[in-house]
Amino acid sequence: MFDMKKLAWIVAASAGLLFGSACSAAKPIAALIVDGESGGPYHDWRKVTAALAYMLRDAGLFEVSVVTAPRADGELDAFAPNFSAYAVVILNYDAPDERWPASLKASFESYVRRGGGLVTVHAADNAFPGWRAYNEMLGVGGWRGREETAGPYWYYRGDELVADTTKGPAGSHGLRVPFAVKVRDSTHPIMRGLPQVFIHGDDELYARLRGPGHMTVLATAYSDPANSGSGHDEPVLMVLQYGKGRVFHTTFGHDIRALSSADFPVLLQRGAEWAATGDVTQPAPATFPTADAPSYRADVVAHAR
Numbered sequence: 001m002f003d004m005k006k007l008a009w010i011v012a013a014s015a016g017l018l019f020g021s022a023c024s025a026a027k028p029i030a031a032l033i034v035d036g037e038s039g040g041p042y043h044d045w046r047k048v049t050a051a052l053a054y055m056l057r058d059a060g061l062f063e064v065s066v067v068t069a070p071r072a073d074g075e076l077d078a079f080a081p082n083f084s085a086y087a088v089v090i091l092n093y094d095a096p097d098e099r100w101p102a103s104l105k106a107s108f109e110s111y112v113r114r115g116g117g118l119v120t121v122h123a124a125d126n127a128f129p130g131w132r133a134y135n136e137m138l139g140v141g142g143w144r145g146r147e148e149t150a151g152p153y154w155y156y157r158g159d160e161l162v163a164d165t166t167k168g169p170a171g172s173h174g175l176r177v178p179f180a181v182k183v184r185d186s187t188h189p190i191m192r193g194l195p196q197v198f199i200h201g202d203d204e205l206y207a208r209l210r211g212p213g214h215m216t217v218l219a220t221a222y223s224d225p226a227n228s229g230s231g232h233d234e235p236v237l238m239v240l241q242y243g244k245g246r247v248f249h250t251t252f253g254h255d256i257r258a259l260s261s262a263d264f265p266v267l268l269q270r271g272a273e274w275a276a277t278g279d280v281t282q283p284a285p286a287t288f289p290t291a292d293a294p295s296y297r298a299d300v301v302a303h304a305r
């Protein structure tokens with residue numbers, strides 16, 4: 001006998017299943033911001049984390065958690081975030097080699113090698129000069145005693161990425177000024193649809209970085225000798241593969257002023273999505289800066305507290 005009530009229930013249950021699968025497709029991306037220290041007092045990492053968390057939440061794609069690493073070596077022994085519970089880890093963090101115990105480094109390496117996403121912001125590429133795997137994840141880094149043993153200098157000459165084995169220290173920047181950013185790979189999902197040249201607002205332009213390389217440079221900026229620069233087109237945005245893991249490395253983000261430059265939130269949101277999933281679903285916003293002038297977002301400043 002045909003039971004209409006039963007049929008109605010089956011239809012409703014099927015709709016529920018369909019609805020359920022649609023929901024799971026839109027499941028938020030689990031993102032973990034790691035902070036706790038960043039070089040000297042010139043990096044206000046607490047405010048930076050607040051701004052980064054705001055930007056990621058503002059994208060509507062991420063469920064954002066924050067974990068703060070203890071500053072003392074001994075206390076790090078008990079610090080063991082479950083990295084594998086996240087699709088992407090964002091490092092707003094800079095500490096010396098000895099800070100992380102071997103077990104923590106191994107756990108982090110395993111997370112990325114097995115396919116975990118990584119985004120490193122600004123001074124995160126100063127961290128851990130002697131941790132080989134970490135430097136391979138980032139491609140280049142600076143300061144903390146890095147010199148030629150870290151790898152060559154990497155920069156663009158014309159349209160070519162060159163490795164320069166000249167001896168010397170790694171890492172420099174001039175005064176914080178706006179500077180032009182030139183896109184080098186407009187087909188990469190992170191850069192797709194963005195202007196070929198745009199102005200990044202007041203920030204440190206990192207130069208003379210050294211490392212093992214193996215990165216795909218997404219964008220460069222000219223480091224002007226008139227502002228203590230190298231005279232080279234320096235890599236400022238790049239992506240790498242480490243094992244199965246995707247890495248987005250941005251040298252931008254010294255302070256809240258720099259983070260509020262209207263390009264930064266877009267690049268972070270896209271970079272984090274790409275590192276987590278391998279693609280970017282976010283459209284290029286009409287408000288992205290052009291080649292004419294920097295623009296800043298008051299909402300980022302307002303949330304950086």
Ligand code: ZN
Nearest residue numbers: 122123204254
């Ligand atoms: Zn800085």
